Amino acid sequence: MAYSDDRLEEIFERSRELNPDFLDNTASLAFEMHSDWLSVLAAENIKRINDADACDYVFHTASSTEFIFNACSKLSLPNEVKYSAVFIFDSFMVQLVTYFYQKVMRSKHSLRRKFRQWEHVEATLSRQIALRVLSAIQIASKMHSYHESLSIETVKLCLKKYGYCYPDDSIMKSELRMLSMIDWNPTYHCTPLVYVESLFKIINKFLNLINFQLFPETNKVVTLILCGLLEGKILYVV
Template identity: 30%
Template structure:
């Protein structure tokens, strides 16, 4: 029976009442591609803090806070970017201090960074909650209770606020970068617009599960990808390695194809070609990363 009250489960793909036009979809894709190109050009050391235990802690925290999926992945992106820049800033400060005890000073700072990891991660969750919702935000009091009850850390409300401000200042308030899920949902909308038979709602549900697995195994995913594609190790061509890790468009496409393979293996080649046409990413590149992702998922299910 059709639902009379309430709204359908989001996101809505190619809805006949709310779907945007092809021109707007094209503008969205161009905008995302432009942002992605800038990220690839200056990849820094991104990805170091969105893998393994870091990803698990952020995801589990967001689940306990009952945050939307977009906020969850955005929080991880913010945390990764903040930690990389935060450590670089502190290291530069120590090196420029001309202290005779810079090694001891740096070790002391590293210990402080480790002790504050969970606080910083929760601050990133707070920021992500405010960027994605007008009423499901994580207040300072909520963050304080969470850190006390689930992490065993006691912070004053002022400390919670100062940590959130530290994240914002370190990133120069540039916290609105699209997450990989944004790329995935935009590509699925375009895919559904071009191919009305594509089960984009199913692919989206599977994609979120696949993306979670990818982030938890992030370092291993790209280590394997690099070994497969260049028959070498990441350290021998670090710039190229970091650029590929920073490519959200490639990751989004590969996650979707992996999800299609899981949902209906017979359609994966067709969807790969369609997404290659949409993004101009070579099919071989998509297949390489997709193969690594699917292999890791299969190994995890044994």
């Protein structure tokens, strides 16, 4: 599909408003520090691989992610908060479900009673999903910017819109329990968003370094890829 100059300008203007501006060098790392930053990302990724467990991302489902992303959008929270909240929620739920499962299975009750107890646990966890999601978002917002983080009152109002009424004390206890359950280690410092944005930023720096205007075909391909991403016509770029 061919784009007119006006259409391209419109697309890029919308990109600057809604997406990271990879052409903006304000507060960006110097080119000499890129290798150091890539080393940091690589080291953390290796740690993530070494720490991987079979239960990881059990609650990182399409429905839970959609719920978290929609809630963050309604609260006008940045993308960093969305991704961090997804990982915090998953980590907490895995720990919480494991704790209750072991507690039920290690009891000396009969199998029938254990089954009834587990049904009760499942029902309770299901009722509390919205509260746990908002607690994860609240913690993620504090990681991003404490001064712009969600207050208890904001969380309470948001839960009310979803049809749940919780007092301030319950919201505070939920946040503290979540932090305690994940051992006060909310998530890895770098979410996938950081990796992707760093990749695009470094690619842009590299293209500028070799002055890719000397290669009009490359320039054209990059432009079309960006247009396709912004128009939603390209789902993955390999």
